[in-house]
Amino acid sequence: MDQGxxxxxxxxxxxxxxxxxxxxxxxxPWEDPGAKPxxxxxxxxxxxxxxxxxxxxxxxxYEREFFAxxxxxxxxxxxxxxxxxxxxxxxxxxxLLEGRDIAADPPHRRPVxxxxxAYALFPHLSxxxxxxxxxKRQGLPKAEVSARVEEMLALVKxxxxxxxxxxxLSGGQRQRVALARAIAPRPRILLLDEPMAALDKKLREETQxxxxxxxxxxxxTFMIVTHDQDEAMVVADRIAVMREGEIVQVGRPGExxxxxxxxxxxxxxxxxxxxxxxxxxxEGGRVRLISDDGTxxxxxxxxxxxxxxxxxxxxxxAVHTEPPVAGANVLAGRIHDYGYLGDWTTYLVEVAPxxxxxxTRANATRTVERPLGCGDxxxxxxxxxxxxxxxx
Amino acid sequence: xKGRGGLAAILPFLWLALFFAFPFLLVAKLSLSDTALAIxxxxxxxxxxxxxxxxxxxxxxxxxxxYGRLTRDRLYLDAYLxxxxxxxxxxxxxxxxxxxxxxxxxxxxxxxRQALVMAVVLPFWTxxxxxxxxxxxxxxxxxxxxxxxxxxxxxxxxxxxxxTAVILGLxxxxxxxxxxxxxxxxxxxxxxxxxxxxxxxxxxxSAFWRVTFPLSIPGAAAGALLCFIPMAGEFVIPDLLGxxxxxxxxxxxxxxxxxxxxxxxxxxxxxxxLATLVVPILLFERQQAKVLR
Numbered sequence: 001m002d003q004g005x006x007x008x009x010x011x012x013x014x015x016x017x018x019x020x021x022x023x024x025x026x027x028x029p030w031e032d033p034g035a036k037p038x039x040x041x042x043x044x045x046x047x048x049x050x051x052x053x054x055x056x057x058x059x060x061x062y063e064r065e066f067f068a069x070x071x072x073x074x075x076x077x078x079x080x081x082x083x084x085x086x087x088x089x090x091x092x093x094x095x096l097l098e099g100r101d102i103a104a105d106p107p108h109r110r111p112v113x114x115x116x117x118a119y120a121l122f123p124h125l126s127x128x129x130x131x132x133x134x135x136k137r138q139g140l141p142k143a144e145v146s147a148r149v150e151e152m153l154a155l156v157k158x159x160x161x162x163x164x165x166x167x168x169l170s171g172g173q174r175q176r177v178a179l180a181r182a183i184a185p186r187p188r189i190l191l192l193d194e195p196m197a198a199l200d201k202k203l204r205e206e207t208q209x210x211x212x213x214x215x216x217x218x219x220x221t222f223m224i225v226t227h228d229q230d231e232a233m234v235v236a237d238r239i240a241v242m243r244e245g246e247i248v249q250v251g252r253p254g255e256x257x258x259x260x261x262x263x264x265x266x267x268x269x270x271x272x273x274x275x276x277x278x279x280x281x282x283e284g285g286r287v288r289l290i291s292d293d294g295t296x297x298x299x300x301x302x303x304x305x306x307x308x309x310x311x312x313x314x315x316x317x318a319v320h321t322e323p324p325v326a327g328a329n330v331l332a333g334r335i336h337d338y339g340y341l342g343d344w345t346t347y348l349v350e351v352a353p354x355x356x357x358x359x360t361r362a363n364a365t366r367t368v369e370r371p372l373g374c375g376d377x378x379x380x381x382x383x384x385x386x387x388x389x390x391x392x
Numbered sequence: 393x394k395g396r397g398g399l400a401a402i403l404p405f406l407w408l409a410l411f412f413a414f415p416f417l418l419v420a421k422l423s424l425s426d427t428a429l430a431i432x433x434x435x436x437x438x439x440x441x442x443x444x445x446x447x448x449x450x451x452x453x454x455x456x457x458x459y460g461r462l463t464r465d466r467l468y469l470d471a472y473l474x475x476x477x478x479x480x481x482x483x484x485x486x487x488x489x490x491x492x493x494x495x496x497x498x499x500x501x502x503x504x505r506q507a508l509v510m511a512v513v514l515p516f517w518t519x520x521x522x523x524x525x526x527x528x529x530x531x532x533x534x535x536x537x538x539x540x541x542x543x544x545x546x547x548x549x550x551x552x553x554x555x556t557a558v559i560l561g562l563x564x565x566x567x568x569x570x571x572x573x574x575x576x577x578x579x580x581x582x583x584x585x586x587x588x589x590x591x592x593x594x595x596x597x598s599a600f601w602r603v604t605f606p607l608s609i610p611g612a613a614a615g616a617l618l619c620f621i622p623m624a625g626e627f628v629i630p631d632l633l634g635x636x637x638x639x640x641x642x643x644x645x646x647x648x649x650x651x652x653x654x655x656x657x658x659x660x661x662x663x664x665x666l667a668t669l670v671v672p673i674l675l676f677e678r679q680q681a682k683v684l685r
Contacts (some may be wrong), residue, residue: 086590087587106596108593109593114588116587117584120587122603123586124603133589134592181592182428182591185592350587
């Protein structure tokens with residue numbers, strides 16, 4: 001039933017590769033070799049004592065981009081942002097803003113404003129005074145300051161709240177004051193440090209879209225630091241995934257999700273099933289892998305004879321109640337556990353003792369002819385083009 | 393559980409009633425009495441053997457004559473004003489000296505902070521009296537201070553038994569009471585507020601004046617009251633360092649009580665001092681309530 005280890009690949013990828021991610025977006029200044037980045041990190045490194053927080057980061061952020069730094073806590077993303085704001089000094093490397101090295105500029109001279117994680121609103125000042133703080137430091141005339149404050153209050157839908165104190169506001173309102181305060185002086189780039197960490201789920205989702213709209217309306221460059229991959233996926237034009245002070249991958253949300261650079265990125269962004277094996281065939285952008293769980297075919301390339309992994313997302317794994325046509329990328333097993341989420345159901349299928357594969361199915365209909373339960377025998381399959389080969 | 397909660401609520405009131413309200417009522421009663429050649433040296437006293445009539449006669453004999461005496465003798469007014477002036481000067485100096493100390497400690501790394509707070513409190517481990525006597529040894533004409541000035545080729549100063557020496561002693565003795573409340577507010581101040589101010593274009597100095605300082609005012613107010621109130625009634629320091637020149641209410645009370653055996657006058661001065669200090673205490677309470685709300 002299985003093809004031999006070195007037989008022909010069952011399906012070849014089409015010569016014209018369809019675009020990854022399924023979102024058509026024409027904004028891509030990073031693909032333009034002539035474009036000048038707004039912010040450029042060049043070999044930036046920073047250690048705290050013996051701990052290296054950031055290890056030689058190179059990164060370019062372009063005008064009007066919504067850029068996300070994504071990683072677990074302690075990966076150095078906040079340190080990287082704080083170096084751009086001027087609160088930390090790099091041990092090595094340069095940070096350029098519009099082509100100029102800003103190493104010598106103290107925080108108060110950088111046209112870079114930050115929205116702090118806990119908002120850091122001045123508790124002794126009113127909402128309007130908080131928003132006016134940066135404007136007054138720029139020496140704007142009084143009339144212009146109050147006009148700009150009103151404009152900002154309207155922009156974040158806090159009209160008429162100017163005289164309140166921060167402690168008289170709800171969490172969501174405080175977050176918007178912090179946002180208004182940071183964008184009022186029109187920074188060249190706005191830094192957002194975990195801006196939605198303190199909000200509940202529903203409010204967070206609303207805020208994500210509001211933030212995107214705001215960024216579009218203002219035409220401002222935003223850089224967000226977050227550990228929440230959903231948040232980064234929703235808001236960002238590009239995501240930089242960080243691990244232990246290094247940037248592992250930079251790409252559009254779709255690229256990072258569908259073509260992860262390695263197992264770390266694949267596992268950090270979304271759920272993934274990994275099958276470890278040995279590369280048998282690698283040609284034309286397609287690889288055949290022999291593993292203990294069977295034979296797999298997936299997009300990518302790898303050195304023949306070496307260890308590699310086939311990665312497939314749970315939503316790309318089909319669950320069958322009848323055995324499908326035998327071939328590559330087919331697994332038989334029993335349902336070990338499941339989780340019903342309303343819109344989705346997640347199945348944990350045991351394909352070998354202790355080896356479980358995750359598959360999700362959209363609940364496209366309200367009623368199901370043959371409901372599945374724990375212990376039921378099922379077959380899993382996925383298309384070779386739905387999986388990728390990872391060599392790291 | 394409910395009974396215990398009730399007891400916990402009543403205990404502070406019992407404490408205050410027993411150790412503050414009751415003694416104060418005794419002093420207030422004394423201040424309304426007259427001096428007498430008797431033991432104890434005042435009249436009237438309640439004649440309990442006559443029952444209710446005795447109490448009635450006692451109350452009828454009370455009067456505010458002693459307070460009238462206070463207004464007629466310049467000595468009391470002078471002592472009162474100079475007490476307030478010395479306490480105010482001391483409080484001002486303590487703010488000027490204590491703020492930088494508290495601010496400096498709060499900016500240190502946590503491990504160092506602990507040691508420095510310890511150092512501020514350390515003088516308490518030595519007897520208060522010994523420390524004030526040490527100041528006599530420093531300030532006396534042939535003392536340590538003049539020896540040091542002489543070594544530097546500077547003329548000697550004679551400040552023992554002056555108001556300057558009293559203020560010096562007060563500032564020295566009360567410094568921890570100013571530093572600790574200031575440190576408490578500065579230490580818990582959110583560092584990100586300063587960063588936010590600088591991020592929005594404030595220089596470090598401007599960030600201090602616009603954020604750190606206004607947010608530390610409750611601590612400064614607490615420290616100022618904690619120092620001003622006891623300093624205004626201070627007895628030991630003016631007695632040891634101020635000589636006969638310095639007029640302060642604490643010494644007036646002592647003199648009236650022990651030298652003149654005029655208990656009513658001593659009590660009346662004490663009541664007036666307390667009444668004056670209640671005003672700033674109430675102001676402070678209102679300020680604290682505002683901060684908490």
